[in-house]
Amino acid sequence: xxxxxxxxxxxxxxDIPVASGVLHPVRDVSFQxxxxxxxxxxxxxxxxxxxxxxxxxxxxxxxxxxxxxTLRFLGEDLAQASRSRIxxxxxxxxxxxxxxPMTALNPAYTIGEQLIEHYRHHRGxxxxxxxxxxVALLEKVGIASAAKRLGQxxxxxxxxxxxRVMIAMALMCGPELLIADEPSTxxxxxxxxxxxxxxxxxxxxxxxxxxxxxHDLGVVARIADRxxxxxxxxxxxxxPATEIFATPQHPYTVGLLSCIPVPxxxxxxxxxxxxxxxVPSLVGDLQGCSFRDRCAHAQPGCSRTIPLRESQAGQQWxxxxxxxxxxxx
Amino acid sequence: xxxxxxxxxxxxxxxxxxxxxxxxxxxxLSGDPALALAGEGARQADIEMVRxxxxxxxxxxxxxxxxxxxxxxxxxxxxxxxxxxxxxxxxDKLGTTLWLGLAALGVALVISVPLGVxxxxxxxxxxxRLCLGVAVLGQALPNFFFALLLMMLFSITxxxxxxxxxGTWQHFVMPALxxxxxxxxxxxxxxxxxMIEVLxxxxxxxxxxxxxxxxxxxxxxxxxxxxxxxxALAAVQLGFLLGGSVVIETIFALDGLGYLAYQSITYKDYPxxxxxxxxxxxxxxxxxxxxxxxxxxxxxxxxxx
Amino acid sequence: xxAQLPAxxxxxxxxxxxxxxxxWRQLLRNKALAVGGGMLLLLIVLAILAPVVAPYDxxxxxxxxxxxxxxxxxxxxxxxxxxxxxxxRDYLSRLIYGARISLLIGLxxxxxxxxxxxxxxxxxxxxxxxxxxxxxxxxxxxxxxxVILVALATVALVGGSLWVVILVLGLLKWDRxxxxxxxxxxxxxxxxxxxxxQAAGASTARIVLTEVLPNVLPHLIVIATLEAASAILxxxxxxxxxxxxxxxxxxxxxxxxxxxxYMFFSFWLIAIPxxxxxxxxxxxxxxxxxxxQVFMPHERS
Numbered sequence: 001x002x003x004x005x006x007x008x009x010x011x012x013x014x015d016i017p018v019a020s021g022v023l024h025p026v027r028d029v030s031f032q033x034x035x036x037x038x039x040x041x042x043x044x045x046x047x048x049x050x051x052x053x054x055x056x057x058x059x060x061x062x063x064x065x066x067x068x069x070t071l072r073f074l075g076e077d078l079a080q081a082s083r084s085r086i087x088x089x090x091x092x093x094x095x096x097x098x099x100x101p102m103t104a105l106n107p108a109y110t111i112g113e114q115l116i117e118h119y120r121h122h123r124g125x126x127x128x129x130x131x132x133x134x135v136a137l138l139e140k141v142g143i144a145s146a147a148k149r150l151g152q153x154x155x156x157x158x159x160x161x162x163x164r165v166m167i168a169m170a171l172m173c174g175p176e177l178l179i180a181d182e183p184s185t186x187x188x189x190x191x192x193x194x195x196x197x198x199x200x201x202x203x204x205x206x207x208x209x210x211x212x213x214x215h216d217l218g219v220v221a222r223i224a225d226r227x228x229x230x231x232x233x234x235x236x237x238x239x240p241a242t243e244i245f246a247t248p249q250h251p252y253t254v255g256l257l258s259c260i261p262v263p264x265x266x267x268x269x270x271x272x273x274x275x276x277x278x279v280p281s282l283v284g285d286l287q288g289c290s291f292r293d294r295c296a297h298a299q300p301g302c303s304r305t306i307p308l309r310e311s312q313a314g315q316q317w318x319x320x321x322x323x324x325x326x327x328x329x
Numbered sequence: 330x331x332x333x334x335x336x337x338x339x340x341x342x343x344x345x346x347x348x349x350x351x352x353x354x355x356x357x358l359s360g361d362p363a364l365a366l367a368g369e370g371a372r373q374a375d376i377e378m379v380r381x382x383x384x385x386x387x388x389x390x391x392x393x394x395x396x397x398x399x400x401x402x403x404x405x406x407x408x409x410x411x412x413x414x415x416x417x418x419x420x421d422k423l424g425t426t427l428w429l430g431l432a433a434l435g436v437a438l439v440i441s442v443p444l445g446v447x448x449x450x451x452x453x454x455x456x457x458r459l460c461l462g463v464a465v466l467g468q469a470l471p472n473f474f475f476a477l478l479l480m481m482l483f484s485i486t487x488x489x490x491x492x493x494x495x496g497t498w499q500h501f502v503m504p505a506l507x508x509x510x511x512x513x514x515x516x517x518x519x520x521x522x523x524m525i526e527v528l529x530x531x532x533x534x535x536x537x538x539x540x541x542x543x544x545x546x547x548x549x550x551x552x553x554x555x556x557x558x559x560x561a562l563a564a565v566q567l568g569f570l571l572g573g574s575v576v577i578e579t580i581f582a583l584d585g586l587g588y589l590a591y592q593s594i595t596y597k598d599y600p601x602x603x604x605x606x607x608x609x610x611x612x613x614x615x616x617x618x619x620x621x622x623x624x625x626x627x628x629x630x631x632x633x634x
Numbered sequence: 635x636x637a638q639l640p641a642x643x644x645x646x647x648x649x650x651x652x653x654x655x656x657x658w659r660q661l662l663r664n665k666a667l668a669v670g671g672g673m674l675l676l677l678i679v680l681a682i683l684a685p686v687v688a689p690y691d692x693x694x695x696x697x698x699x700x701x702x703x704x705x706x707x708x709x710x711x712x713x714x715x716x717x718x719x720x721x722x723r724d725y726l727s728r729l730i731y732g733a734r735i736s737l738l739i740g741l742x743x744x745x746x747x748x749x750x751x752x753x754x755x756x757x758x759x760x761x762x763x764x765x766x767x768x769x770x771x772x773x774x775x776x777x778x779x780x781v782i783l784v785a786l787a788t789v790a791l792v793g794g795s796l797w798v799v800i801l802v803l804g805l806l807k808w809d810r811x812x813x814x815x816x817x818x819x820x821x822x823x824x825x826x827x828x829x830x831x832q833a834a835g836a837s838t839a840r841i842v843l844t845e846v847l848p849n850v851l852p853h854l855i856v857i858a859t860l861e862a863a864s865a866i867l868x869x870x871x872x873x874x875x876x877x878x879x880x881x882x883x884x885x886x887x888x889x890x891x892x893x894x895x896y897m898f899f900s901f902w903l904i905a906i907p908x909x910x911x912x913x914x915x916x917x918x919x920x921x922x923x924x925x926x927q928v929f930m931p932h933e934r935s
Contacts, residue, residue, distance in 0.1 A: 057538055091540030098538075103531040107630060108553045117549075118539035153629045169539070340774070347775045355784070358791040465923070469916035471867055473874050474890060474908035477897060485898060572780025576871050590783055591875065594790045602787055610778045617778075 003035030006209035011069030021283045025051045027233040033209040040220045041213045043230035049213045092122040095170035099182040101162035105154040112150030119172040137168040160191035181213045232290035239315030250317040251295045341614045348610040356599045406600035425585035430570045436509030445520025464514035476507035476580045493582040508577045512566045523555030557627045564620035568613035667924025673917035681733040688727035696722030701900045728884035735885045739869045740862035746804025751811025759819025789877045818850040852929035859922035863915045
C-alpha cells in the first residue's frame with residue numbers, strides 16, 4: 001500500500017514575532033508521508049497542526065518565519081525553492097483543502113471558473129478540455145448533474161457540496177500530495193462520514209499521499225495509516241495508527257485516548273477521562289517537555305532535553321519515562 | 330429585485346419633482362424677477378408689462394405648474410440672453426460636459442486604483458503611508474489653483490496643449506485632470522479598505538494554494554470583490570463632477586453645460602439657469618439610482634437569488 | 635424601522651465611542667493631530683493678531699510699486715517680503731488678513747450647517763419612523779442639487795458679500811452632518827444607558843441633551859473639521875469666479891482671481907495665495923484625520 005516517500009519533513013519550525021516576544025507555534029516537527037498513505041496530524045485546538053500544514057504550502061502569514069532542516073517534496077527541497085517554483089508546485093503537484101467550505105470559494109465567480117482556472121494555468125489546457133475534466137472530477141466526487149453545476153455560484157450549493165467541489169478542485173491537476181485541514185469539521189455529522197469516505201476512496205484509487213489534519217480521534221481511527229500526535233507545537237508521538245491506538249506511549253496520547261470515545265476502541269459503559277491544566281504559552285524560550293505541568297508522571301528530568309524513544313513496530317515518542325516504567329501503569 | 334428597482338424609481342421621481350420646484354424658486358431669490366428682466370432704469374409701466382408677458386403676476390403654484398407642464402412637453406423655455414430656445418442650447422453643451430465628467434472619472438480611477446491596491450498589499454508600510462500622504466495632499470489643493478498650474482505648465486511653458494476653448498480632444502486633457510484628481514483620494518481610501526478586507530478572506534488563500542500567479546490573485550480574485558462599493562461611488566462621484574464642472578469649464582472656456590451655467594448666472598438668464606440646475610439634479614438622481622442597481626447586480630448572491 | 639438612504643450616501647461604520655479619559659489623553663499623542671493642529675493653531679494666532687503682525691494695511695494701494703516680486707526674486711526686497719499685487723498692495727499683509735476671511739468662513743459655515751444638520755440627524759436617528767423618512771428625503775433631495783451651481787446662482791441673484799456667502803453655504807452644507815449624526819444617534823440610542831434613562835422617566839429633551847449628545851460629539855467634531863475645510867474651498871471657488879466675497883477684501887480665492895491675468899509674468903501672485911489655501915486645507919484635514927483616529931480607531935474613514 002505504501003510507496004516512495006512523497007513528503008519528508010525534519011525539524012520544521014515556525015516563529016511569529018508578536019507584541020510580547022516571539023511565538024513558536026510549530027517546534028521541531030518531523031514526519032514522513034508515502035504514496036498511497038494517509039498521515040493524520042491530530043491534536044487539540046492551538047497545537048500547531050494547521051500552522052504546520054500552512055508551512056508546508058508556504059501559505060503562512062507574512063510575519064511568520066519558517067525554517068526546517070529538511071523539507072522535501074518528491075526529493076525536491078522546498079525550503080530553498082524560489083517563489084515561482086513554489087507557485088508552480090502549488091495546485092499542480094501539491095494541493096490543499098481547507099476547513100470552511102462556506103468561505104473558501106470566491107462568491108463572485110462560478111464553480112466552473114474556479115475549478116478550471118488553475119488547471120488551465122498549470123497545464124495550458126483549452127477551456128473545453130478543462131471543462132470536461134472538471135465535469136469528470138465533479139462526478140467522481142459524487143456530485144450529480146455536474147455539467148449544470150459548472151455554471152452555478154458557490155452560494156447556491158450546500159456546505160457538503162462545496163467541500164466536494166473543493167476536493168474536486170484540489171484533484172484537477174492530479175497532485176501527488178493532498179493536505180486536508182479539518183475537511184469535515186465544519187460539516188454536519190452525517191456529511192462528515194461521507195466526505196471522509198470519499199477522501200479515503202480517492203486516495204486508494206489515485207494513490208496520492210495525504211496529510212489529514214484533525215482534532216477528532218474518531219476521524220483518525222477511520223482513515224489514518226499513520227498518526228502524529230501534536231501538543232503545544234511539537235510532535236509528541238508518531239507511528240502506525242494501529243500501534244498508537246493499541247499501545248499509546250506518551251502520557252498525552254494516553255490521556256487523549258481516554259478522554260474521547262473512539263468507535264471500536266472505547267469499551268461502552270466506561271468513564272471518560274480528563275486532562276487537568278491548560279496548554280502552556282508558546283511565547284519566548286521553551287525548554288523541556290511542554291506537557292510536564294499536566295502530566296501525572298512529571299519528574300525533574302522533564303524540564304531538560306527529552307529523549308526520543310522508539311518501539312519495534314515503528315512507533316516514536318518523546319518522554320523521560322522508559323517503556324518499562326510506562327507499562328507499569 | 331424588480332420590486333427594489335420600482336421602489337427606488339418612485340423615490341427618484343419624488344426627489345426630481347422636489348428639485349424641480351426648488352430650481353424654479355431659485356429665480357425669486359433676487360426679489361422681483363420682473364425687475365431684473367425689465368432691466369435697469371425701467372419705468373414702472375414697463376416692469377408691469379414684463380411681469381404680464383412672463384406670467385409673473387400669477388400665484389406661484391400656478392406659475393410652477395405651468396412651467397413644469399411646458400417642461401414635460403418638451404418646451405424648455407427661451408433664453409433671455411442668447412435669444413434662442415433653451416432646449417437646443419442645453420442639448421448642444423450637454424455632450425461636452427458628459428465627456429468631461431467621464432474623462433475626469435477615468436483620471437480619478439487611473440490614479441486611485443493602483444495606489445489603493447498597492448497601499449492595501451503593503452499595508453502599514455512606507456508605501457502605504459506614501460499613498461495616503463498623496464491622497465491627503467491631493468485633497469488639499471484647490472481645483473481652480475491646480476487648473477491654473479496645469480495651464481502654466483502644459484500650455485505656457487511646454488506648449489503641449491491649448492490654453493482654452495473646445496473642439497479637439499486635447500482641449501479636454503487639462504480640464505479632465507483638474508476635475509478628476511480631486512475625486513481620486515476618496516476612491517483610493519475605499520479601494521484600500523476594501524482590498525485589505527478582501528485580501529484576508531479565505532478564498533484568497535484558496536487561490537494562492539492553487540498556485541495562481543500573484544497578479545491573478547490580486548486582480549481577478551481580490552479586486553473583483555473589493556470593487557463593488559467603488560462602482561456605486563463612481564456613479565455618485567460622476568454626479569458631483571458634473572456639478573463641479575462649472576469652475577473648471579469656466580477657467581478653460583470649455584464650451585459645456587458648466588460654462589453655460591456660469592454665463593447664464595452672470596447674465597441673469599433665469600430660464601437657462603433653472604433648466605441647468607434641474608438637468609444636473611435629474612442626472613444625479615438617475616446616477617444614484619444606477620449606483621443602487623449596480624450594487625445589487627454586482628453581487629451574484631443578490632443577482633442569482 | 636428606519637428609512638433607507640440610497641447607497642450613494644456611503645455611511646461610515648461606527649463603533650461605540652471609547653471612554654472619555656483615554657481619548658483625551660491620546661489626543662496629544664496622535665501625530666496627524668499634532669502636526670495638523672499645530673499648523674492650524676499657528677494660522678489662527680496669525681489671523682487673530684493680524685493688525686499686529688501684518689506690516690501694512692492690506693487695502694492701501696501704492697501704484698508706484700505695482701507687482702513687485704517677493705524677496706527671493708532678483709528685484710525683490712525685504713520691504714515687501716512677499717511682493718505687491720497689481721495695485722501695489724503688500725501681499726504679505728493681504729495674505730494674513732485673508733487668513734481671517736478663510737478661517738471665519740470655515741468656522742461660521744461649520745457652525746451654521748452643523749447646527750442644522752445635527753438637529754436634523756439627531757431627530758431622525760432618535761425618533762426613527764416618519765421623522766427619519768422625512769429627513770432622509772430632505773438629505774437625498776439636497777444631495778441631488780449641485781452645491782456650487784446653486785451657491786453661484788444664489789449669490790448672483792442676492793448680491794455678493796462675505797455674509798451672503800456664509801449664509802448660503804451654511805444653509806446648503808448640512809447634509810453630511812445630518813447623515814453622520816443620524817447614524818451615530820441610532821447607535822447610541824440602542825445602548826443601554828438610554829433605555830435606563832427612559833425607564834427612569836427622563837424627558838426626551840433631557841435624554842437627547844445629556845445622554846446622546848455627549849456621545850455623538852466626537853463624530854460631530856470630526857465632521858465639523860472636514861466640512862470647515864470644504865467650506866473654505868467652496869468660498870475660494872466662488873470668490874475666484876467673482877461671485878463670492880467682493881473686492882477689495884483679501885479673500886485668497888479673490889486674490890488668485892485678480893491675479894489671473896498677470897500669472898504669466900508674476901507667477902507668485904497666484905502661487906502664494908494658492909499655496910496658503912492648500913496648507914490651510916491640509917492642516918485642517920490632517921487634524922480631522924487625527925481626531926478620527928483618536929476617537930474612532932477601528933473605523934474606516
